[in-house]
Amino acid sequence: MSENPKLGMESLWYGINLWISCLVFLLPLRRKTHFKVRLILSGAVCVLILSGVYYLIENLTDWSYWGQVPLLFITYFSAVLIFYNCVKGKGFGLWYCGVWGTMTFLLVLETSYVLCSPLLGDLGNWLLKILFSVAVNVAIGLTLARWMPEKGQYQIGPRQMVSAWVFCIMSENLFIYAKVDPGAALFNIVLQFYCITLLYLQSALFKKSSMRKELETIQLLWHQQKGQYQLSKETIELINHKCHDLKHQVQAIRAVKDEKERETYLEKIEKSVQIYSAIVRTGNEILDTILTEKSLICENSGIHINCVADGSLLAFMNPVDLYTLFGNALDNAIEAVRKLESKEKRVIDIMLYERQSFLMLQIVNPMCGEVKFEDGLPLTTKAKNGYHGYGMKSMLHTIQKYEGHLTTEVKNGCFYFNVMLPLERDSNKK
Known part of the structure; x- marks a missing residue:
């Protein structure tokens, strides 16, 4: 029974930690109305759900691979739920945010487990976990979370989303194997860093590709406008030439004695020519x-x-x-x-x-x-x-x-x- 309070704290920390990791990626994005209320409510719901699921799974299952899979799927969908409830987005953008929130959360959680030591005692280990979580999330919040969005949102296509899901599944598998085999935890943490690094490089490459396509579109318009300018120049030169000829013709006709009706007609012609001249x-x-x-x-x-x-x-x-x-x-x-x-x-x-x-x-x-x-x-x-x-x-x-x-x-x-x-x-x- 002595382990139950400790497990309860671990369960609560699991949910809170995910909420913090999602918050880091939420802040630079376009927010929905009543953002603070949405953030608190969605966070509370997800913390309660995850804490309960974590507690049940840890009590009812062993540390085997399949015992942890449902928990991590629920973790990812909880992260997506937080993003959908709090920020504006379209397409795969919010699902992509869920990947980043989940992977950051798993990295922080797994590393904090490795850093804990019996010599520090329960209180010392909890302080270490909290400080480490804050440090990593603040560092990511000031760098990656700010660098990746464009104008407060993510423009994500199907290919980028599928590859992001692959990285997320790899990260979740590393987390599970670290729990099944604690001796491989340090090696798995290094691989977690590699996964996050590769995911960021993937994001940078897709963004660069998108910018290149946009620039190509602008250059295409530039060439179209070049042709339009040349056509406009030639058209106006032709109009000027015709107007010049018409003026001389009007003057020549006026030199002849004509009736008032013809004079009125010529005045109308000259007036219309003035528009173009x-x-x-x-x-x-x-x-x-x-x-x-x-x-x-x-x-x-x-x-x-x-x-x-x-x-x-x-x-x-x-x-x-x-x-x-x-x-x-x-x-x-x-x-x-x-x-x-x-x-x-x-x-x-x-x-x-x-x-x-x-x-x-x-x-x-x-x-x-x-x-x-x-x-x-x-x-x-x-x-x-x-x-x-x-x-x-x-x-x-x-x-x-x-x-x-x-x-x-x-x-x-x-x-x-x-x-x-x-x-x-x-x-x-x-």
């Missing part, structure tokens, strides 16, 4: 092409563009980078302004100027509705398919290429798109 002049041919193209779109949508820009400041930028930045930014502004019912509010303001050796770009447009932000950038309102959402990433990639800074904000019913680029640049980076 009103080319924006900023001192930068590429920017002129972009602004003229967007002006034509705005003219058809009843949108007015106010532009005060010193295009000569953009001489250091690659033409396609320039098209990517201004084209996407203006497309977003046009899309937002089109939604406004009042035609008087359909205005886009563009300012491009120099301030203290920095190029400052500001695009302001009125807007309706609410804009949701993530990491300081607006989330796309379009359907999540195709290339939607990559416009902002493409602009950010371009700005970072030139060592610049991007900020966006909503103020007084207007959306502000602000870019700051250093003007003093190494010519090799152009």
Whole structure:
């Protein structure tokens, strides 16, 4: 009977230790509402379940392999339950978190058993277990648990999840064999470290692969925008040429004495030509092409563009980078302004100027509705398919290429798109 209180403490510690290991991986993630309440309730439920199961299994079974398997399966699913109850996630992300919580827990538990010594007594051993658990979990919480998530969540695919489950099963088997054969515990702990290291390297490789695919998508868009820019340039040059010819034709007809009806007709032709001949002049041919193209779109949508820009400041930028930045930014502004019912509010303001050796770009447009932000950038309102959402990433990639800074904000019913680029640049980076 003297062992029962000790077993009861071990059972309780088993459940609490898992909750602590899960907490470490919970904190960097996106939390659900009433997070603290959820955390306490889910922790209490899991501790009670695990403690009870641990106590029953240790009392009713021997230290054989199959006697421990049910306990470890329940341990893993308890970890997953904690994550599902407390944080936001989708797909395999929360199941993956359960793997990390379980493997960290098993490493801490197994190592603490090895560190215990009869010389320390029960109290000394319990203090050692608690201190070791806190030290390991804090170390992992400040490193791996913060490094792996991306924007507060895990993006996990089927292949990564299956391989993570394999590592988790290996870790659970090592834990069981250490209990069955205490003499091999130290060797098993080393293997536990290897499993965790390999799982982290796997996570890093999959994340690198995901980033490479995203960059390839951005580069594909870049090449598409390069072709679009060239097409726009040729189209506007053709329009200018046609407009020039039309003006001369109109002047030639006007020189002849005609009736009032013909004069009225010619005035209409000339007025329509003025729409296309009103080319924006900023001192930068590429920017002129972009602004003229967007002006034509705005003219058809009843949108007015106010532009005060010193295009000569953009001489250091690659033409396609320039098209990517201004084209996407203006497309977003046009899309937002089109939604406004009042035609008087359909205005886009563009300012491009120099301030203290920095190029400052500001695009302001009125807007309706609410804009949701993530990491300081607006989330796309379009359907999540195709290339939607990559416009902002493409602009950010371009700005970072030139060592610049991007900020966006909503103020007084207007959306502000602000870019700051250093003007003093190494010519090799152009």
